[in-house]
Amino acid sequence: MSEADPKPTRGRPKTMNAEQVLDVAMTAYWQSDPADVSVNAICQMAGISKPSLYREFGSEDGLSRAALDRYAEQVLSEMFVILNGGTGLRATLDALIDFASDDPRMETGCLFYKMRAGKHRLGPDTKVRVEEIDAAGQAAYAAFLQAARDAREWPDGLSVEAGAKYLGEQIALAITQRASGEDPARIREMLTLALSVFTRP
């Protein structure tokens, strides 16, 4: 939160609710695809004019970056909670599988993964934010696996970094398949198979 609007004492009172606009944008980007949602469409959905949106967010890049920030706070944080739960290897993996395969919030996929998949189409600020979140995710997966290794729950033979990357990509794959309408039971079956490498000799 670097933005601090001191609420000007003069001037025409603003009718636009930035939070609500951001919510509309985030939802639209999320439910369809960031590349398929235009600024015009968002203005129409939010019931505001284009100059109003540009006054608030500066550019399309600013808007999508703000939407991604909001998504990270509201949704992605849940995944970090699961990873930092400290409930042991098997329980945490199961929780991740549940989240990716059956959580209704992931029914139309994950905004972050959608943005990452179309990274080259993003504006510079949003792109940077995507890379930051990606790195944070990697680190969280790595910390989780390192803890499991420390607790002797996970055998050697694979580096923590490689395991973290593998785990992250399998989760991403599962959630991306949710977005394409795949049967959740099938997704769960495949993700369970993919992650079984962590819990077998």
Place this chain on the structure above:
Amino acid sequence: MSEADPKPTRGRPKTMNAEQVLDVAMTAYWQSDPADVSVNAICQMAGISKPSLYREFGSEDGLSRAALDRYAEQVLSEMFVILNGGTGLRATLDALIDFASDDPRMETGCLFYKMRAGKHRLGPDTKVRVEEIDAAGQAAYAAFLQAARDAREWPDGLSVEAGAKYLGEQIALAITQRASGEDPARIREMLTLALSVFTRP
């Protein structure tokens, strides 16, 4: 080849080489992304006018469909050859891992997977073709796994269909990661890990 041009005996001789244009289009779609290559750009790269291209392919959909057909013949066929090699479970899986992780042709990814990932942006004909190829791939993976099961090389506990889907998605994931510049050694490591579920008790 349903197109049979009887080579008209009259009229201005055509200077456009359809094969070469198709090659330019296929390469452009492949190296970058079908959604990021415009008809204008292809015309410029191929050194022809837009009406010439539309006379030959009818529409953007026709062009991308033709490019995908060409790609299936020239590149994708290689994967079917590997799958039908009949060299046993382990050897075939290793060949698939080699192809996905290190074959220079997959250095910028796979046109089919790129089209499949952005299916909703394709024209109807191209979309249908993508779905056909997807189904054919599924069937080939399934036949391969069924053969392995018949030869007692692969234990029960997972349906052939689920295994085929899993195998196909892991290959797709690996090749997609190639396109995003991931280290081939890392990709090989992860793909090997993912496919180890087929060769371990």
Place this chain on the structure above:
DNA sequence: TGCTATTCGTACTGTGTGGTACCAAAACAA
């Protein structure tokens, strides 16, 4: 020399995009 058939490319259409110039509306301060 026409006449017909086919391909050529210039120049256009209409639509959608991200982004903005500009002025009216609405508040407080003088």
Place this chain on the structure above:
DNA sequence: TTGTTTTGGTACCACACAGTACGAATAGCA
């Protein structure tokens, strides 16, 4: 009342896109 400040939205800009109308060019046939 008269400025000043801020927000509002209409109407525009330039650009890129897919697709096309149309006349010039080039061939064989009469």
